[in-house]
Amino acid sequence: MRAHSQLTWRTGLRAAIALAVVSTGLTIAAAPASAAPVVDGLTQATAAASCWEIKKNDSSAPSQVYWILTPQLKVPTKIYCDQTTDGGGWALIGRGRDGWAYTYDGRGTAAEVAGTVTGTAAFSPRQLGSTVIDGLMGGKRIDDLTYGSGVRVRRARNAAGTDWQESRWTFRSGSRDRWSWALPAGFPLASFAIDGATGSGTTTRNFGTDDAYKRIWTAEDPANSYTRGFTYGSQVTGSTSATSYLYSKNGGGAYAVPFSQVFIRPKLLSSQLSFTTVPDAGTAPETIRAAPRNGALATEWGVTGIGAGGSAETSGEVQAFAQVGGTVYVGGNFTTVQKGASATGSDVVAQPYLAAFDATTGAYIRSFTPKLDNQVKSLVALPGGKLAVGGEFATVNGVSRAGLVVLDPSTGAVDTGFTTVLANRLTGGKVSVRGMDVSGGYLYLTGAFTHLLRPGTAERYAKGGARISLSTGIADNAWNPDFNGTGTAIDVSDDGTTVYFSGYFTTMRGGAVADRAAAISTASGANRAKEWQPTFSTAGSARYQQAVKQVGGKVWLGGSQHSMFAYSASTLALQNTHITKDGGDLQAITGGNGLVFGGCHCENWNYSDTSDFDTTTTPGSTNISWSQADKIYYVGAWDAKTGDYAPEFTPEMRAREGRGAWALMVASDGTLWAGGTLTSAVKENGANQWVGGFARFAVRPHTAPSRPNSLAVSLSGSDARLTWSSSAPSGTTYEVLRNDRVVGLTTSKELTIAGSVSTDRFAVRSADAWGNRSASTAVVGPPAGAPVTTVPLVAAGSTWSYLVDKSVTVPSDWTARTFDAASWRTGSAALGWGTGAIATNVDVPAGSTRPLTSYFRRQFTAQDVGSLTRLTLTTRADDGIAVYVNGTEVGRSNLPSGALTPTTYAGSAPSTATALASPVTFTVPPSLLVDGTNTVAVEVHSNYRLTPSMSMDLALSGTK
Template identity: 80%
Template structure:
């Protein structure tokens, strides 16, 4: 088997160039868009990629286990997959393998080539997993939980440390939630049934399933009991070893909770005839780009913030609580005392700069010229239209001047803006002023927090409680606009259209005693009236009902807070639109938007459960679920701003002091996401862990299309089409060569040889980077006129001999050229019975028993057969069909492997309309034609059951010369 090019798949970025020979090329012709030319489907080359490992096994019962090329419309390009063609009838696709340290992340681990290339042995112990999008694409648009097209999840686990014995297990997903693949098994995906070795059961979850505490146990959750090891762990009675060569690993003393080397398989039961690839327009394909999500790996960190200041150690007093950007500077505010470079910094790399510091927006380097001196924590920041920086928090002094809760600073030096002299007062119990939220809307600065009054230098006092707005031109609070909340506000956001301001917090009423249940939408018109009666949904009936973050992003208002809720609402009606719960872990603490995404920060380090408002039903061990999908989350998650769906491709891996997570988020002008809180480490793009001081940065993924190739030319040399084009392959990317409706080759060169030239071929070339961005393709080009001639050998509607009789035994020689079929009846195709366009009804008389198998024969003579370069046979499977040319089987569909008899049932039932709409095709070796051009075509059609209401047969055989 030849060494392949590494295929590009969604979420994975590794490509291996394939170099091909060049030839002199000449004229080009734009071809009209005919039906796709048929090709051999054996999975041995990119051009002959199969729909599944299952199809390969069905078409060739002797196909060995090994690496094959698989292609579905969702995969987009042929992808190298290891197929187990032995176990339980074969057809199993390996999607992951390894011992300990599997990932829950959407992108998996490694490349498809790595998954398929090393499938067993100690060299396979380090896990490699296909990205979740690739696994989903292997299903060809079918649901993961659809038993019609799959056999559930198969786990093959070592049962001894030497790797000499193995165990087979199966999971079948419950049919209410597994529309796409996820590796987040520890979240407790609901199972309909399971078998583990000799044990079985139902209504379990992937988190912890089994019938004993030994070998009939599969535990995927991280827990103290198993040393927080990720894998497909046995029970506590199975011992492992820390040895690098042991097939069962254990991190715990005594070797308990052994983690075995495991292979994970799926079996998509797809045939090429079931797939529908989009036809390529004559002008070529359009460009494709991925959404601009951040990279999951953090940018390299040099500077950060550390130490806890006067704000104390409360959960709401983390190191980083606010970001703002002005020009090329990002300002970081919080409860920190020190700015330092690296985890073990000393000397000039440790700077006392408490509560507020500035960093270069591009490099992240500390900017020493910005030196404000505050005496307590900063909780909110806002860039003002005049280029100044508004700062809110719990401070009482700035640069030696008495300033409570709110100041405006020079963005270069940090000096006080003398024109802003307003101070805040809190006359409630405790008396601490806290400005927790700032946002600019129109000509006002809106703020929220804990305060009741504003004072001016002249001693005048203005009442504004929990929420207020300050005129940006005068610096004076607007007393005609006072929400008058009865509790502390936590966040404020001016609406995109300027008509409303959204608040979140601990309050329950507002101005005039009107209900405002921890969230409010207030008109920007004078009087601060409610825009609508917004009654948020709460995830629990308990007392923890506060909300901590609110933000409009696009057409949704997002509200996050207690009991781990991240919900979106319609800004017109405030009806609930999307609901997500993060668990285990906790509350949502920050929300921002950018690049078509919504970002939420939380003290959550486990799972995001989609489409549920019920906190209590997201227990990972519960089989009673109200959620639709579970994905991994580490303190920061992303959601699609338009649909509200979770965006699992962004899975940053971080650690945070005391697990308190992210309290501040900002998308910078260059698309980089800044995530701050109590962060202590983050995994970089290369997989290495690094120290971070309070915040990490995540650059946006490439999301623009590569340059379009040009000057595609095609010529034919013998039976091979020679293609050349202009342009450069993207760095880390490739050219994708399309023939008719699918990709049949990947290369970094500007040329490709394509076997099996046909006059109907339609070629196009596009460029693809390693992320899933694709250029528009070249216009479609066909072979030069006259270089390939189509030769009709058998046309549709031809006359056939047939035998449909349950009382006649058919000898094994019926398919050979010498068999005498003169006693058979003849008729014009399509032949059959029931629905559809039937030219000849071949049904048995009423009262007779239909046979399971119907037989058809036709003999033709091909003139100048030696000039033929290829033959393509196209027919339908209604229900199952096998075709022979001069006694040799050339293809079968919807039939089991092995010897066929008159009593063999088709593997599935299809209507005539369905079978006609999904023809099956096979390449026929020209060597099968007799020396005198004689061709005998023999066809056997098998029904799925004797009372089937329809059966039909028609066939074409077309050659090229």
């Protein structure tokens, strides 16, 4: 048996070698092929399931950085393991002094968390993202004590960092299925122990047994000067010294925030893990959700000042957005447009209530100069490109236009052909148009008004809701909801049959109940389309609703007492409930990129699966009525399909008087515009910046990187040498899979995997820093003779011929190899319209009718097709798709069986993001190809003509 000193020396040496590896042509060390698989965590190929497994396999394993891999982590990940305390096996998930993040993504990278674990250089917090922490649990619940030991916090007890304290806590069973850094939200605890003192029946917000060292306070609070960390009680003092392990910016030095390390101890063995077998054709691409980046785009121009609307909460600087072409219009109660917080001279422009900005850069557009006398509360782009403006103004450019005007989008000149104005013969005569939408040739309105007036026609009575014909400019006298109160927002359903309203009303025409929300038919008469009794978050009188929006199959309604609730679009039954607290009401809702965005004057937590504001947890309470709690800063995101909160989007902002966001819009390039009383926002690099009323957030990269190809494997002894080619940019990370798991990460296009055998199966895929992964190469094994290669035939992003025209009859032989498509248009994939990354917009012109079916063709050259053993075709179903190779159908998805016609509907309407996340793969018989020119043809069917998105892209490769 080896001596203990020998084992320790060899273990430390192997770890040093593994962690010093560079990514160019490296060799991943592994055990000999004849030995049982080693899971010592010292290399990527020998990654262990947990720190606990490493310690279990080697009782002398030292505390250091190891490679950990579970199916949920996806790739070997560097984790610092404490192998000494309490038997070892502890994984470090965060460390730092003051300034901890409450957000889902944590702070910094896994390598940063593991790289510097203590000392003054570790004072700036670094925290693993929640997905990594959940990955360490290998699919087990964070509150499961069968596979874990709760949470351990190690804190400095003195300023010199020479004395330390150990603390533990366990979550109440059934309360935590996933990790969240939002600890001040108050997760209920089953037990805690701090320096030997124990307790139970409390929450993570603030717990302990005294006001000194036996207390952990995670919340920022006026008492601790809003410092974030694992704070001691009021009797422990600290200082602002950069080298002190006990920090306090409190004047008296109380409530010291100690340097802390946070650990969990997953008890997992590799033998318990189940990795998915890689198919022969390779893995499918993986893409992340198309959420915005947390960091705001750099801001130069903004709006400031408080106009004639006054300082009421509902009269914020920014209250509305609309986009026409490459311009975004911003409306509200501002007085001035300016460039930066300290602008002077020509960088300060008096342009009250409505201004224009470049949709891409955010730069101010000086040529748009309408003159309004009061605030703007709603904007909408009209068919044909003009801009409709609603609000509380009486004149525009010196012309009488009470509450409503249509403007030239270039100059701001009044459209003299649209002369309808509004009157309010109740509530003191104040007109307010708070919401607008366009559908079916009508402009729909809501707000505070009773009559619509147009010179030359009789006045129209329409109270709280109305519609105006866009062709005649005349209000529809037969469509009047007749609400008994003010409407706050309006949205026409995706199918154009229903208009959803929110507001302060309780009844509608004929005395029918319309309790702060209503679903009104677009048919003549404005009758109730569906029974809708909203759920309210409080038993009190504060039940008004501020915002309503259909996104996909759900209608979202938000308003008083912090409610953000979703209802079935078909039945209006309640489906999802969220409360934002502490904070305030929901004030704006929009949708885009598969998400729903809500704006509020909330700055703390989103509590999921609760509809009761009054019993949502308060500090120290364990009587919770919610399932999840996550951080929110004025704007949050929810998944449009599931209704769940999307915690990865947590932009940090500040707002005047904390009033938050009152306007939201997803621009055509996917950028989220958020406006209200915003005064600052954190950029992607972590720096704080001034913003004037609004901030912009670009969508995260959410498309798969380029797929590697031409993988070749050769075996020399037990070393498998892999080489491949790729069109991905320099610096791309390649993940090398052996059998069912990733065993190597490299930025090179070659890798040697030691410890391989002739039966091993290899594949390679590319990945970006956001977690998007390409489809992998087809599986290749070490050959006895010539290497097996992957042959690309049609690459993603190729140029296609397309026909998207309802007036043109598609020839019956359009799928044939020899069909002449010279008259069709051409463009690069992805082709389509709507959300997502679209290289070629194939949508029909505004005012035209879309066809249900779009047709695409591409010719490609193949040689020596007799040597091909497999063809793999990867595409998407957005909405339904059928694919043909040289005239033979090779597969269809989301389409009915039988003959397809130009009027065949797709089975459902997935968003582009959803379609990308669920790629479609067909195995194609190589016998369909001929040497020379071949054709792949695609027909894409929509679920309905007004579907907001359609896209097509395709990749075809062969194995030789």
